[in-house]
Amino acid sequence: MGEFLSKNPELFRSSKVIVVVASLGGGTGIGSINMVIDVCADYVGKAVMAIVSLPNPHIDENINAFEALKEIVPKLEEFREDTEGNSYRALENLIIIDNKKIIDEHIQAVEKGTIEVNLSWDRYSNYKVASVLHEWNVATTLESINRSMQRTSKINYS
Numbered sequence: 001m002g003e004f005l006s007k008n009p010e011l012f013r014s015s016k017v018i019v020v021v022a023s024l025g026g027g028t029g030i031g032s033i034n035m036v037i038d039v040c041a042d043y044v045g046k047a048v049m050a051i052v053s054l055p056n057p058h059i060d061e062n063i064n065a066f067e068a069l070k071e072i073v074p075k076l077e078e079f080r081e082d083t084e085g086n087s088y089r090a091l092e093n094l095i096i097i098d099n100k101k102i103i104d105e106h107i108q109a110v111e112k113g114t115i116e117v118n119l120s121w122d123r124y125s126n127y128k129v130a131s132v133l134h135e136w137n138v139a140t141t142l143e144s145i146n147r148s149m150q151r152t153s154k155i156n157y158s
Helices: 002-007 028-044 059-077 099-112 121-141 143-151
Strands: 017-023 047-054 079-081 087-089 093-098 155-157
Touching: 017 028, 028 047, 028 059, 047 059, 047 099, 059 087, 059 093, 093 099, 093 121, 099 121
Parallel strands: 017 047, 047 093, 093 155
Antiparallel strands: 079 087
C-alpha cells in the first residue's frame, strides 16, 4: 500500500484529512485498519481520522473489537517525525459507532412513533453517522471550539 501511495501522491494532494472506516467485528477491517492508518499517516502526510463500528454483542466479536481498539487508541497520543523533522500525530481523531445502540434507538423511535415506520434501521444508522460527521466538521472549523477541542480527548463515541 505504501508503494501505491508513494507512486500516486496526486490522489490525496487536495485532501486535508483522510478518513479510514472499518468494522471491528473480526474480518477485513479489524485486520487492516492499523496498517492503513500507519500508511496514510506516514506516506501521505495528511491528518488521519478513523471511524470504527462496534459489532453487535457477541463474545468473539467483542474480544476482536477490544483487541483492535487497544492498538488504535494509543495512536491518538503517538507523535511521529518525518524525514524533514516535522512532527505529526499518527491518528488525529477516532469516532466509535456502537451498532447495537443505533439499532436499539431505531426500535424505540419506531415504537414511540418519533420516526417514520418505513425508515429502515440501516438508513437510520446512516443518518446517525452523517450527524456525527457533520458535528465534527462544524466543531473543527470553528476556531474557538477547535482550540478547546485540542485540549480535550480525541475520542468521540456515538
